Amino acid sequence: MTTRDSEGLIEDRARELEDALRAKGVRITRQRAALIEVLSRAEDHPDATELHRRAQDIDASVSLSTVYRTLSVLEQQNVVHRHAFEGAPARFEPADAPHHDHIIDIETGDVLEFHNERIEKLQAEIAAELGYEVVRHRLELYCRKRKG
Amino acid sequence: MTTRDSEGLIEDRARELEDALRAKGVRITRQRAALIEVLSRAEDHPDATELHRRAQDIDASVSLSTVYRTLSVLEQQNVVHRHAFEGAPARFEPADAPHHDHIIDIETGDVLEFHNERIEKLQAEIAAELGYEVVRHRLELYCRKRKG
DNA sequence: CTATCTGCAAACCCTTTGCAGACCA
DNA sequence: TGGTCTGCAAAGGGTTTGCAGATAG
Numbered sequence: 001m002t003t004r005d006s007e008g009l010i011e012d013r014a015r016e017l018e019d020a021l022r023a024k025g026v027r028i029t030r031q032r033a034a035l036i037e038v039l040s041r042a043e044d045h046p047d048a049t050e051l052h053r054r055a056q057d058i059d060a061s062v063s064l065s066t067v068y069r070t071l072s073v074l075e076q077q078n079v080v081h082r083h084a085f086e087g088a089p090a091r092f093e094p095a096d097a098p099h100h101d102h103i104i105d106i107e108t109g110d111v112l113e114f115h116n117e118r119i120e121k122l123q124a125e126i127a128a129e130l131g132y133e134v135v136r137h138r139l140e141l142y143c144r145k146r147k148g
Numbered sequence: 149m150t151t152r153d154s155e156g157l158i159e160d161r162a163r164e165l166e167d168a169l170r171a172k173g174v175r176i177t178r179q180r181a182a183l184i185e186v187l188s189r190a191e192d193h194p195d196a197t198e199l200h201r202r203a204q205d206i207d208a209s210v211s212l213s214t215v216y217r218t219l220s221v222l223e224q225q226n227v228v229h230r231h232a233f234e235g236a237p238a239r240f241e242p243a244d245a246p247h248h249d250h251i252i253d254i255e256t257g258d259v260l261e262f263h264n265e266r267i268e269k270l271q272a273e274i275a276a277e278l279g280y281e282v283v284r285h286r287l288e289l290y291c292r293k294r295k296g
Numbered sequence: 297c298t299a300t301c302t303g304c305a306a307a308c309c310c311t312t313t314g315c316a317g318a319c320c321a
Numbered sequence: 322t323g324g325t326c327t328g329c330a331a332a333g334g335g336t337t338t339g340c341a342g343a344t345a346g
Contacts (some may be wrong), residue, residue, distance in 0.1 A: 132291035143280035
């Protein structure tokens with residue numbers, strides 16, 4: 001796949017997202033389009049300030065408040081997920097990736113993703129035993145790279 | 149066991165803690181003693197404001213800043229654990245309980261504890277596969293009570 | 297057209313900090 | 322007594338909000 005193709009795919013995804021949102025009655029403003037574009041491109045877990053910075057490269061008028069407000073809207077629409085890792089501003093990622101948990105490198109701040117079905121099941125079982133159902137969970141492994 | 153006995157045990161625990169801290173060079177002031185007393189009695193997961201309220205019942209001079217400062221000291225000394233649950237001020241608990249994770253009732257804010265050895269092991273395995281070792285982790289199940 | 301969205305600046309909330317005085321060891 | 326600890330008030334940092342003007346549909 002060429003770069004040109006993947007650019008095209010990202011833009012397609014952004015357009016689809018916009019249409020889906022419009023269909024739900026969410027207005028797509030220049031600022032929101034810029035943020036959606038940025039989120040569609042994001043392969044990491046940027047915080048609001050970083051998203052703001054990136055969005056401004058597309059449309060310099062985007063303000064930080066609008067980034068926050070739009071992120072709230074997108075979160076409600078289940079388009080992005082918000083992660084509040086320890087002692088750091090919240091970080092965001094597109095919600096279209098399959099469910100996963102996070103490993104945070106405590107030395108670099110890098111974030112890796114993983115998924116383990118057995119852990120998911122065990123969580124549900126544990127909650128059920130106590131008379132609860134899991135609505136959402138948070139599993140974060142704060143790790144250090146192994147020497148070797 | 150009578151109430152009088154358990155009161156006695158709690159006070160003993162508080163005294164032991166104070167002595168251990170003094171041995172490590174930590175000064176035990178009136179305010180710190182009050183907070184240690186409160187923590188020794190706590191069977192829940194209070195936040196700083198609530199700890200402040202309770203400490204003031206023992207010694208009205210305790211300020212919120214001192215509560216925060218002392219909590220930091222106690223956390224460094226591994227005497228309390230700090231938990232930053234989603235969208236809420238940090239909550240604290242004595243560190244003498246065995247390791248456990250938390251279930252948070254999203255309707256009431258209640259916090260339950262659980263421990264599952266299999267999950268612990270799986271976490272370590274997952275991290276190891278990616279070349280990491282787990283320094284600490286955070287597993288929180290945000291739950292709703294089951295109907296029935 | 298008009299309800300919704302925006303930028304700006306100010307407010308918010310929890311937490312931390314600088315300072316001058318208090319107090320533990 | 323000396324170094325630490327305290328209360329107070331003010332600042333910090335991320336996030337939210339009130340407002341008057343701009344704009345999507």
